[in-house]
Amino acid sequence: MPIKTTAAVLYEMGPKRPYAESQPLKIEEFDLEGPGAGELLIEIAAAGLCHSDLSVIDGSRPRVMPMVLGHEASGIVRERGAGVTAFEIGDHVVFSYVPICGRCAMCMAGRASLCENGMKANVAGTLLTGSRRFSRKGQTFNHHLGVSGYSKYTVCAQESLVKLPKELPLGKAALFGCAVMTGVGAIVNTAKVSPGQSVAVFGMGGVGLCAILGAKLAGANPIVAVDVLDEKLALAKQLGATHAVNGKTGDVPAQIKEATNGGVDFAFEAVGSEIVLKQAYEATRRGGQTVCVGLPHPSKQFALSPVSLVAEERILRGSYMGSCVPARDVPRFIDLHMKGKLAVDALVSKSIKLEEVNVAFDALATGSVVRQVITFA
Numbered sequence: 001m002p003i004k005t006t007a008a009v010l011y012e013m014g015p016k017r018p019y020a021e022s023q024p025l026k027i028e029e030f031d032l033e034g035p036g037a038g039e040l041l042i043e044i045a046a047a048g049l050c051h052s053d054l055s056v057i058d059g060s061r062p063r064v065m066p067m068v069l070g071h072e073a074s075g076i077v078r079e080r081g082a083g084v085t086a087f088e089i090g091d092h093v094v095f096s097y098v099p100i101c102g103r104c105a106m107c108m109a110g111r112a113s114l115c116e117n118g119m120k121a122n123v124a125g126t127l128l129t130g131s132r133r134f135s136r137k138g139q140t141f142n143h144h145l146g147v148s149g150y151s152k153y154t155v156c157a158q159e160s161l162v163k164l165p166k167e168l169p170l171g172k173a174a175l176f177g178c179a180v181m182t183g184v185g186a187i188v189n190t191a192k193v194s195p196g197q198s199v200a201v202f203g204m205g206g207v208g209l210c211a212i213l214g215a216k217l218a219g220a221n222p223i224v225a226v227d228v229l230d231e232k233l234a235l236a237k238q239l240g241a242t243h244a245v246n247g248k249t250g251d252v253p254a255q256i257k258e259a260t261n262g263g264v265d266f267a268f269e270a271v272g273s274e275i276v277l278k279q280a281y282e283a284t285r286r287g288g289q290t291v292c293v294g295l296p297h298p299s300k301q302f303a304l305s306p307v308s309l310v311a312e313e314r315i316l317r318g319s320y321m322g323s324c325v326p327a328r329d330v331p332r333f334i335d336l337h338m339k340g341k342l343a344v345d346a347l348v349s350k351s352i353k354l355e356e357v358n359v360a361f362d363a364l365a366t367g368s369v370v371r372q373v374i375t376f377a
Contacts, residue, residue: 002031003041007134007151008357009141011066014059017365019358024057025069025150027355030141033133035081035155042093042156045170047149048072049357049364049372050178051205051272052097052295056144057361060272060297064125067142068134070374071097072178073149074170084158092164094177096326097145099128099159113321118159121146128157149174150354152376162330168338171351171375175206175344178321179371180333183210183270184342185322186293187218189329191266195219198264200256202247202280203271204232206347206371207293209239211268213342216240224256224264226279229367239343253282263288268319270294274302281316289315293322351375 008025015024035041047070055061056069077091087093101107101117121128125142133155134141134148146160164173183206187193199220201211204227215223216239224243225236233244243259245252257263263285269277272294281290281304308314322329336342349369352360360372 002033003153005030005032005151005153006354007068007148008070008354009066009068010057013056013062013065015057017362019057019361019365023358025357025361027357028136030068030151031135032153032155033135035079036129036131037082038084038129038158039081039127039131039155040077040084040087040158040161041079042075042154043078044073044075044149044152044154044376046074046174046376047374048174048178048206049360049374051364052178054361054364055272055295061295062298063144064142066139067125067144068148068151069144070149070151071095071145071147072174073147074164074173074177075154076170078153086158087161087163092166092168092170092173093161094164094173094330095147095149095156095160096162096330097147097178098122098321099146099157100326101128101159110325111323112325113323118146127155128159150357150374162326165334168334171373172344172348174373175347175371176330176333179206179210179347180342180344181324181326181329182293182322183207184214184217184333185324185329186268186291186319187211187214189323190317190319191268191289191291193218193220193266196221197266198222198260200224200226200260200264200267200280200283202226202267202269202276203294204229204236204370205270205367208268208270209236209347209370211270211293212236212239212241213344217336217341222260224259226252226256232367232370235346235370239346252279256283265289266291268293272296274300278302278304281314284314286312287314289317292316292318347371348373
């Protein structure tokens with residue numbers, strides 16, 4: 001039996017800003033079909049606004065339309081479909097924006113973030129089971145990365161969930177589904193930064209600041225934060241950065257090399273800009289590694305001298321979802337947070353209502369906020 005839910009849906013990508021005027025996300029009532037085999041009905045407690053959502057809105061991350069947005073969320077299990085045994089009614093959960101099938105070549109190799117079946121479902125706008133559960137007036141709507149967290153209720157595959165300790169507030173828990181996994185994971189999983197190695201992080205959004213937290217956790221030194229907003233650089237220093245460079249002031253790679261005696265061991269690009277990625281590459285020392293965490297527009301490219309890859313043994317690599325295995329990494333990141341070693345609380349700029357989502361995306365687009373979180377009553 002379908003239930004009613006209120007959700008934010010995107011019908012077309014690429015609207016004009018300000019979004020407060022163009023209103024790309026429509027707040028509407030939907031029919032939500034109950035969970036099928038291997039699926040669960042989740043009451044959403046909180047959902048974060050991330051640049052990956054913004055990239056769908058502005059068209060730089062093309063997805064099938066129309067789509068119920070939101071991929072970073074937490075909630076409570078309200079109903080189980082047939083065959084679900086790992087979760088109970090009332091469990092607190094956080095979503096993984098890649099549903100982990102556990103049986104494809106990537107999953108079997110321990111690289112769950114590259115799950116082949118999960119990626120196919122995400123591109124198609126379906127759940128891992130192949131279903132779509134949102135409808136309105138006879139029209140079916142696509143799911144965003146198997147989550148669709150901008151809805152009072154959602155249905156998801158069991159492979160999209162990780163159980164939470166109930167002592168962790170659900171509003172904070174949502175951030176572990178994207179920002180923390182992506183940022184901290186890039187440091188500890190993808191790059192495997194060791195104590196005493198130097199790090200530069202470009203972009204102090206939610207993911208970039210989590211990378212700062214991860215670098216501090218790993219014992220990196222020095223840790224250089226790069227952004228164009230001084231208030232974000234100040235926050236980065238509070239969270240563990242030892243140096244701050246404003247991207248608007250002069251030659252950024254040169255400033256980093258001066259501060260780190262010749263360049264960093266690791267540079268992380270968390271902006272989604274090919275221009276910034278080139279700066280990150282140029283800021284590393286001989287033998288250094290550049291990790292691309294942000295998602296540039298698919299059409300964008302950048303040039304580098306291939307000889308530097310060989311003669312200087314540099315490494316250029318990507319990091320998706322922090323190279324995480326959600327069932328393994330989310331619990332350990334939560335444990336570190338609860339022990340005071342990951343200051344995730346500092347990332348939340350404000351809580352908002354679902355009806356404020358378009359105005360909130362204007363704020364995110366300007367870079368004036370870190371993480372805004374939709375909280376549901």
